[in-house]
Amino acid sequence: ELKVEQNPLFLSMQEGKNYTIYCNYSTTSDRLYWYRQDPGKSLESLFVLLSNGAVKQEGRLMASLDTKARLSTLHITAAVHDLSATYFCAVAHNAGNMLTFGGGTRLMVKP
């Protein structure tokens, strides 16, 4: 059974600071996704990571994937208040399209 764990579950940080969210998963997979969710809203796709060593960046967010360690990171650079949201990683089962989500990291960026 595929298990996906994120940490931390909650992160409060000051604007301008850097931090990293971690996503560990238990079995091999060929795809890992990062999503953002604002309160009461849907899931916004941020990144799709397909291969070992993959790194993608969009603005202040950078995601990476280490398939050997079964670990993905979402790095936040110089956080701003607008980044406050819950961030989920999700791992695809190799056999198909089913995604298993992590528990989410609720990020609060304080001015």
Added chain:
Amino acid sequence: EPEVTQTPSHQVTQMGQEVILRCVPISNHLYFYWYRQILGQKVEFLVSFYNNEISEKSEIFDDQFSVERPDGSNFTLKIRSTKLEDSAMYFCASNILRGRSTNEKLFFGSGTQLSVL
């Protein structure tokens, strides 16, 4: 940008009643999904659908659940006899390709909040 649309945004029902949640996937997409999120918890996969049949389903998707694509645009989730624990936000999603080894994103709708009383 095209989007997945869901109706209604909120649905309140009595325990034991049937509900149908509706979704219109992005028009050229071929794979359709239902996920749910109980308040404060993680997002859980329910079912995937392709070529007019279920391709994968989770343990949550028991006999009380069914999906249908009644016409060329709608994709529905029916819960036959709702239970209190069915209260959740239900998300529909779609993508154009089977996601394996592609960078094809999965697009989610804005969700239907189901409250079972």
